[in-house]
Amino acid sequence: MNFEELGLIKPILDALKAQGYEQPTPIQEKAIPSILQKKDLLGSAQTGTGKTAAFAIPILQNLSEKDQRTNQIKALILTPTRELAIQIEENFQAYGKHLKLKSLVIFGGVKQHAQEQQLKRGVDILIATPGRLLDFISQGIIKLHHLQIFVLDEADRMLDMGFVHDVKKILKIIPAKRQNLFFSATMPKEIANLASEILVNPVKVEVAPVSSTADTIQQSIYFVDNSNKTDLLIHLLENPKLDQVLVFSRTKHGADKIARKLHQSKISAEAIHGNKSQNARQNALSNFKSKKTRVLVATDIAARGIDIDELKYVVNYELSDVSETYVHRIGRTGRAGSEGTSFSFVDGLDLANLRSTEKLIGKKIPVVTDHPYHTDNLVEQKRDSNNKPFTPRPKPQAKTEIGFKKPKNKGFFRKK
Known part of the structure; x- marks a missing residue:
């Protein structure tokens, strides 16, 4: 038709x-x-x-x-x-x-x-x-x-x-x-x-229900320690074909930090999020659309209005806790039948989100191991309310006048 x-x-x-x-x-x-x-x-x-x-x-x-x-x-x-x-x-x-x-x-x-x-x-x-x-x-x-x-x-x-x-x-x-x-x-x-x-x-x-991703988007996973994510991003950007890249960050602070580190590596980048003024957001978006800025780092809400037909590359610097968000993010590329590519960085905190995302979209996302920051030593970690790794405090030992001692194992149940 x-x-x-x-x-x-x-x-x-x-x-x-x-x-x-x-x-x-x-x-x-x-x-x-x-x-x-x-x-x-x-x-x-x-x-x-x-x-x-x-x-x-x-x-x-x-x-x-x-x-x-x-x-x-x-x-x-x-x-x-x-x-x-x-x-x-x-x-x-x-x-x-x-x-x-x-x-x-x-x-x-x-x-x-x-x-x-x-x-x-x-x-x-x-x-x-x-x-x-x-x-x-x-x-x-x-x-x-x-x-x-x-x-x-x-x-x-x-x-x-x-x-x-x-x-x-x-x-x-x-x-x-x-x-x-x-x-x-x-x-x-x-x-x-x-x-x-x-x-x-x-x-x-x-x-195209939200649980599906466009077939025209080539998806890939990169297992990487959190401390190496920025280095991996810089490594990918060494490829000149990646001339216009939208990077998703979970937080506003994270978006600013990524953009700042890219600048330090002589890569033009700007961050866009809710704490930026309207003029700053519009200038950043305009610079990205015209390719004056190579990389735009955005939070999910700020990126909702980014609509660029020719955008080919999206990077998930970290996966969202909401699996459907993955579909929305990578949907910024591969629009209206065109081809696109998405890279998702996964560390220990992202493993649970990766499993949820793959379950939602109904397929396994291929893992790329041919890069200098690949790691197989990822352990799923819990997060606290600030999205930081959660390490439970050890239970305190019983204290006596002369210090700490282990409680005795009496080997029987006390009667109620």
């Missing part, structure tokens, strides 16, 4: 052609016709499946076919992170460049004046994070009386980041009569309940 067979209008087809789109991905093929028919939709799809285009394209077409005033917000896309919001707005701009519709992205962490001025000039499609949207609504800057389409994107991440209550506040504000599009990579009970509250007789579209 091609995009023409989906019944898309010429301005959108021309824009898709300019973007190099030839055939719709499975979720686009299944979702676009239903959304064009103005049906509610429940979409379950992992990252890298073309989900944004699956809702952006039909929204643009439906809104363009009506002669409407351009100073009213008619479509609202709610998403959890700034980076993802910006990426979605870029897609709306690209697919709708031949249309008269106006789109705008708003998010917190920056001064509101510029966003406020753009809103006053008129917006058809608004992409927003929950906090900034509620702030603008409370100030009377945004009114959603004319809203026709509501999209909740990355619903599971909304739950992870504690935004579900904000989402419910927004649902009480927007018009009851509307088209609802609900997307989530996973469907835990809380998200399923939220979906049932929002959607009316939805069309259900499920593509």
Whole structure:
């Protein structure tokens, strides 16, 4: 099937052609016709499946076919992170460049004046994070009386980041009569309940469940002591083919530390995480996309909005405690059918996570031993609440006036 067979209008087809789109991905093929028919939709799809285009394209077409005033917000896309919001707005701009519709992205962490001025000039499609949207609504800057389409994107991440209550506040504000599009990579009970509250007789579209990884991604495991992980990363980066590499760190502090050590080895790298300012995060992302920076070290939440079609290499500096996160991480490469490569570093703390991940995806990940830091001496270790190796304290011995002594083994049970 091609995009023409989906019944898309010429301005959108021309824009898709300019973007190099030839055939719709499975979720686009299944979702676009239903959304064009103005049906509610429940979409379950992992990252890298073309989900944004699956809702952006039909929204643009439906809104363009009506002669409407351009100073009213008619479509609202709610998403959890700034980076993802910006990426979605870029897609709306690209697919709708031949249309008269106006789109705008708003998010917190920056001064509101510029966003406020753009809103006053008129917006058809608004992409927003929950906090900034509620702030603008409370100030009377945004009114959603004319809203026709509501999209909740990355619903599971909304739950992870504690935004579900904000989402419910927004649902009480927007018009009851509307088209609802609900997307989530996973469907835990809380998200399923939220979906049932929002959607009316939805069309259900499920593509590539979260337990699967794309066949186009070459996955590998590197057994390495924790103290040698940075040296192993530098060793891999000696290969000039690795010209654009996304590295996942479990913590913000860890991301900064990795980037700093790469800099010391004359490798251009930047870290991106929640403690960075909005400008710093955007600059880092822009530098990485343009390949000015070779390595971007990111935490999971900060990386959610990173969408680079040509990205070929992902490194798991350590595995996440949540097995599904592995699928999301490596899904940043091998997007839309292209090839990708993932490297996962595994030390003693990661062994349990590795077993859980392999069980989830239903296959063993090949182990690479041909590198200078390979080790077979890994022992699974427990962690404390700070994710550090846990070593239980030895039990204290009985103390007497002259020191410590071992308790006597009397060899019988004391009566109760």
